[in-house]
Amino acid sequence: MDVLKGTYSQLIESKAKDLGFDACGFTQAEELTAEKEILKKWLDNHMHGNMHYMANHFEKRVNPSKLVEGAKTVIVLLTNYTPKEKQSHPDAPIIARYAYGQDYHYVIKDQLKQLYSYIKDEIYPSLEGRYFVDSAPVLERSLAVRAGLGWIGKNTHLIHKKLGSYVFISELIINLTLPPSEPIKEACGGCTRCIDACPTQALTSPQTLDARKCISYLTIENKESIPQEFSGKMENRVFGCDICQEVCPWTWKSRPHTNEKLKAVTKILELTKERWQELTAEEFSEIFRKSAVKRAKYTGLKRNIEFLLSKK
Known part of the structure; x- marks a missing residue:
């Protein structure tokens, strides 16, 4: 039976690659005991800011078996989104790479x-x-580590040896028992490039992020005014932030993705600084109609742009 289950895993992994996933791993659907304590401490220290949903469904978040009755296995999948394109204008407000397409x-x-x-x-x-992709209370990075797909870097991102950290994580939680994948060792070593590079000092220590200081949080999740203490520290970021990934040597090794459905939108990459500043609600709806940028809403994006312009 074990041989048969091993064959199942191989078939699933092969099919996943055919469908466009770049990596696939397996782990048991069980309580994440160590991660549970880490998450509780993080929440108790209010490092999640106004992301109140992070505290909701706590027991489900730390135990995937509570999301699916009779769950045995979590299949974790990675999708590379490393772009080959860049934003056309060096002085234009910068958006996170995952929002290019x-x-x-x-x-x-x-x-x-x-x-x-x-x-x-x-x-x-x-x-x-x-199955989920950012749509349920799931500790996806921890599950990916347990499924042998990488380790948590000092920047709190999942790092895959070949794909780097520009990856989307998704999962299937199912009632089929499959052999778990072998975890791999953490390989950041003594490197602290990500911590040193964070302009707002959001990385308070290795693998610890104070979201309240994170540019990604401030420009997307945060629905209030951006605190003035961050004026001049945003590094021209208007939606998300890749700085702690840009400086990571493991990310330098990643190759551009080949998924046509994630291809960068030319209209977005070609926006000039002036076009960003003059963006109307109608243009926002048209240009970002199928983009993750719409998550910030027009009012949020305008707030971010105005904050960048007001820097001292």
Whole structure:
């Protein structure tokens, strides 16, 4: 039976690659005991800022088996989004690389659906489960580590040896028992480039992020005014921030993705500084119609742009 289950894993991994995923791993659906304590401490220290949802469904967040009755395995998948393109104008406000193309939620959700259907139709007719990509209380990076897909870097990102950290993480939680993948060792060594490079000192220590100081949080999750203490420290970032990834040697090794559905949107990359400043609500709706940038909403994006312009 173990041999058969091993074959199942190989079939699933092969199908995942065919569907466009770049890496696939397996781990047991069980309580994440060590991570539970780390998350509790982080929440108790209010480092999640106004992301109140991070404290919701706590027991489900630290135990994927509570999300699916009878769950046995979590299949964790990585999708490389390293772009080959860059924003055209060096003085234009900068957006995070993951927002260059179509909103990844739609692209990956469709691939997850196809993989789930494949497992049910071709491998295990009694399959039951759910699939997620940023749509449920799941400690996805911790699950990816347990599934042998990398380690948590000092910048708190998952780092894959070949893909770097520009990856989307998604998962299927299912009632099929599969052998867990072997975790790999952390390989940051003595490097502290990410901590040293953070302009707002959001990385308070290795693997600890104070979201309240993070540019990504301030420009996306934060719905209030950006505190003046960050004036002049935003590094021209208007939506998200990649600085702690840009300086990581492991990210330098990553190759551009080949997923046509995640191809960068030319209209977004070609926006000039002036166009960003003059952006109307109608233009925002048209240009970012299928982009993750719409998460900030027009009012949030205008707030960010105005904050950059007001820097002292």
